[in-house]
Amino acid sequence: MRVNVTVNGEQRQADDVWEGESLLFVLRERLGLPGSKNACEQGECGSCTVYLDDVPVCACLVAAGQAQDREVRTVEGLASGDQLDPVQEAFVEAGAVQCGFCTPGLVVQAHDLLDRVPNPSDPEIREALAGNLCRCTGYEKILDAVRLAASRR
Amino acid sequence: MDFLRPETLAEALELKAQRPDAVPIAGGTDVMVEMNYDHRRPSALLDLTRIAELQQWTEGLRVGAGVPYVRIIDELGAQLPGLAMASRTVGSPQIRNRGTVGGNLGAASPAGDTHPVLLASGAVIEVASVRGTRMIPATEFYLGVKRNALEADELITAVHLTPAAGPQQFSKVGTRNAMVIAVCSFAISLFPAENRVGAAVGSAAPTPRRAPEAEAFLAAELDFANPKPLLDSVKREFGELVSRAASPIDDVRGSAEYRKHALAVMARRTLGWAWQELLDGDKACA
Ligand SMILES: Cc1cc2nc3c(=O)[nH]c(=O)nc-3n(C[C@H](O)[C@H](O)[C@H](O)COP(=O)(O)OP(=O)(O)OC[C@H]3O[C@@H](n4cnc5c(N)ncnc54)[C@H](O)[C@@H]3O)c2cc1C
Ligand code: FES
Numbered sequence: 001m002r003v004n005v006t007v008n009g010e011q012r013q014a015d016d017v018w019e020g021e022s023l024l025f026v027l028r029e030r031l032g033l034p035g036s037k038n039a040c041e042q043g044e045c046g047s048c049t050v051y052l053d054d055v056p057v058c059a060c061l062v063a064a065g066q067a068q069d070r071e072v073r074t075v076e077g078l079a080s081g082d083q084l085d086p087v088q089e090a091f092v093e094a095g096a097v098q099c100g101f102c103t104p105g106l107v108v109q110a111h112d113l114l115d116r117v118p119n120p121s122d123p124e125i126r127e128a129l130a131g132n133l134c135r136c137t138g139y140e141k142i143l144d145a146v147r148l149a150a151s152r153r
Numbered sequence: 154m155d156f157l158r159p160e161t162l163a164e165a166l167e168l169k170a171q172r173p174d175a176v177p178i179a180g181g182t183d184v185m186v187e188m189n190y191d192h193r194r195p196s197a198l199l200d201l202t203r204i205a206e207l208q209q210w211t212e213g214l215r216v217g218a219g220v221p222y223v224r225i226i227d228e229l230g231a232q233l234p235g236l237a238m239a240s241r242t243v244g245s246p247q248i249r250n251r252g253t254v255g256g257n258l259g260a261a262s263p264a265g266d267t268h269p270v271l272l273a274s275g276a277v278i279e280v281a282s283v284r285g286t287r288m289i290p291a292t293e294f295y296l297g298v299k300r301n302a303l304e305a306d307e308l309i310t311a312v313h314l315t316p317a318a319g320p321q322q323f324s325k326v327g328t329r330n331a332m333v334i335a336v337c338s339f340a341i342s343l344f345p346a347e348n349r350v351g352a353a354v355g356s357a358a359p360t361p362r363r364a365p366e367a368e369a370f371l372a373a374e375l376d377f378a379n380p381k382p383l384l385d386s387v388k389r390e391f392g393e394l395v396s397r398a399a400s401p402i403d404d405v406r407g408s409a410e411y412r413k414h415a416l417a418v419m420a421r422r423t424l425g426w427a428w429q430e431l432l433d434g435d436k437a438c439a
């Protein structure tokens with residue numbers, strides 16, 4: 001089937017999409033947007049987190065056809081040109097990135113948190129990021145990054 | 154495979170009647186895991202996310218099957234505290250943004266978090282087909298492990314619940330606070346005006362189920378008109394009766410014996426919290 005979807009503000013079209021395919025597969029393999037990562041394909045790790053109509057979701061659990069005529073925003077759509085989003089900058093500066101596999105999902109999820117709660121408490125940060133797994137950092141630097149981004153917004 | 158995209162409920166029911174084998178997909182948080190892992194290859198997916206009728210709730214309360222957990226938490230926390238508590242424990246924020254009560258009912262997993270609450274608070278499930286609408290009490294909805302009372306041409310359209318008439322509590326045991334399938338779970342609802350108690354267990358039998366003996370015992374013991382601090386012996390006996398209502402199995406998440414023990418503890422504690430709320434409310438009025 002054909003899927004028409006707005007991705008990062010651009011109208012995109014994917015052809016020959018299998019009806020049982022996920023939005024994550026479409027983004028990575030058909031639209032050339034490998035920012036969203038594929039680690040578990042079962043909603044457990046959060047590395048595929050994208051905005052779907054402004055709500056963060058696991059792209060691996062959205063059927064491609066459900067994204068028809070919707071708006072998707074991926075980690076690739078957060079920066080404006082070469083200017084990183086404050087959340088992305090904070091992740092770099094705080095040393096919250098090691099292998100980087102979890103980073104795109106965490107950045108999108110943290111971005112949404114700060115949009116909704118400009119000055120989150122530590123429990124609010126932990127709660128918001130509870131569905132994003134990181135096997136490298138031990139999370140402390142990630143919490144630092146979110147606090148840093150919050151202080152700058 | 155086909156991807157069916159109805160825009161209205163009428164259209165969806167028509168499609169489901171023509172294609173009873175089509176698998177409905179709402180938040181996809183159960184269905185897509187099965188698709189991604191090749192556990193399910195239906196002839197068609199029936200997307201319910203475009204149907205406005207399913208995404209609404211109205212006073213009374215009628216909660217559309219497609220209302221995601223995040224909205225139950227944000228919009229219905231005051232009217233449905235028990236359901237909101239259970240919703241807060243589901244998965245992660247991303248899962249709660251997408252997952253729905255309709256999907257929990259459709260999957261009918263014995264571990265589904267909303268089930269004990271729906272049972273304890275006397276929910277009625279509204280299902281529809283081209284043949285008409287049926288109202289199924291939650292107590293008659295769960296038929297077996299991942300089996301529910303839905304016919305092949307039917308869709309779940311809504312859950313009917315009365316706004317909480319008294320304190321409600323939900324409790325769940327798992328290895329961490331987020332992202333856990335319940336080892337076992339428990340919900341209690343107090344109905345002071347009717348001298349009635351609702352109590353139900355999850356993940357502790359082939360289906361979620363009520364604990365009628367525990368309910369009757371507690372209703373007889375509680376003095377709703379003149380609430381006094383509860384005796385420990387009453388809490389203990391209630392816990393025992395709840396535990397006895399379960400018939401759990403040993404599995405990777407926990408042993409049957411542990412589940413029985415944990416249910417008694419949860420029943421005791423949630424009763425304590427619920428009763429305290431009533432006592433505090435009484436003081437506030439005095
Ligand atoms: C990482 C992760 C964590 C999870 N944690 C929890 C948890 O803590 N507690 C919990 O209870 N569950 C949990 N789940 C399971 C799942 O999120 C819930 O069962 C959720 O309620 C499913 O809702 P959905 O809208 O996503 O359903 P879907 O996946 O869209 O559908 C689920 C089933 O219901 C059917 N269905 C959906 N809507 C209807 C309808 N209106 N009429 C008829 N049939 C319908 C579908 O055909 C399918 O069989 C988790 C899942 C994941 C991936
Ligand atoms: S790949 Fe989607 S949550 Fe892990």
Ligand code: FES
Nearest residue numbers: 098099134135136
């Ligand atoms: S940086 Fe490697 S998984 Fe998080």
